[in-house]
Amino acid sequence: MATAAVLALAWVAPDAWLRLQADHRSTRAIETVSLPDGSRAVLDADSAIAVHYDGHVRRIALLRGQAWFEVAHEASRPFQVEAQGSVVEDISTAFAVSRWNDQVEAVVEQGRVRVAATERGGWTYLDAGQRARIAPAGRVTRLDDVALDRIAAWRDGELLLETASVEEAVQRIARYRPGATFVRGDLSALPAVNAAFRIDRPEQALDALAVSAGLSVTRLPMGVAIVAPAQ
Template structure:
């Protein structure tokens, strides 16, 4: 296929396609079909990946220009009215002032669009800002609360703490945390995660909040999970070695699990036992910025087994490349896996 020039209509159309994909990739409702379509689009022609990279660079440059333009608009001194200037000239000066201010605001809007578009999917700026404690992508953090309870925050997690005269309340805004609860019968220990309240009946449990889904794993003793609006009598009791997966409007599914596999993240490991590659990739995405796409549906379903370190997910991708013969194409923070 011959190269396309800057003014070639096909090149312009390719740029539009790349920008549309860049916007869709930052959408929270990107479907599996769209993900596959994006991977296929990239593999059709090397110029597609070049156009995609160019679109990302353009948005970065626009963000920089917006920052400078906004400063210029804010620091412009007010126009001084001189009696020697006729009204028409003053009107033109005022119009120019409004033009520059309007341009600054417009560029600020472009800057905001650029930031929202290229921002990592894992970002939760508002929740992190208003939380008491949070971790970044790939970070873990241990905490000791005032009551002696111990918490381990996993990657990309934010919590708020509210201890009062009646209850020890933790709000899990997003992410995953392990709770080792100090005994205090007079002050129940409760975790609010999305639409679910989890009350400790024993010592150690794990709560993972992602989107509308809440997952609770009990390592020791038991907990009581209560959907919003329900009383304790209507709660779901989760015993040691059990996992509850809950979404609003659903009853909640209880399952017996392998605690060794479930606890592996606490040692910064990911243990996968005969699971589809797509499951492994979904977990790896939690520990790195950007997205990982699998271009082939058959490749998604290929089963893998292994113990993988979480300190450097890109090393895991390199291991998959060597063992499974998978090729990884890097486009900034995005990675496309294909045979």
């Protein structure tokens, strides 16, 4: 019990900075936010945004996780989403932005956006069904197009993993668990994951991933789970 309590505390402590910066934050459930201009944001579980509007620009900072945006058109005030220094700017559209580790991904459901690795521009334009990944080195990489009904599928209760590393897959399932999830050991040599899981059944998802990827899952009190390579 003491070990579980220590791990749970270590899981909660780093979130203090997030509570100070975020205007809207979801916990273990999806949350819909009405923004001041009539736009709408849907936050995935364990996601957070900060809202910075002024007379010239509508700026959203994606602090954690992923969010889908439906933007109210205002020609005089662009709508921008910033994540880890990169910028996604709306051109009358609906789109999703996610940040995982040190990379940002944008995908367009309706209309058009433009993305850049920094505020200085160097824009890449994306239309409906198109997506791009922005790396910390300043590169914008176009990814394969995606079917519109698979964009931000978490809104419909489905977690889609496409060539995700095993550690990323664990982290993404962990967003929906009520307790802390820790990875122990090196998972980098394990094959990439392509799978679909229900987000309302995170324990089943974690167990299924463990079986397919060759992992062990140790569950402790307080909902703590420790994931490691199987021996």
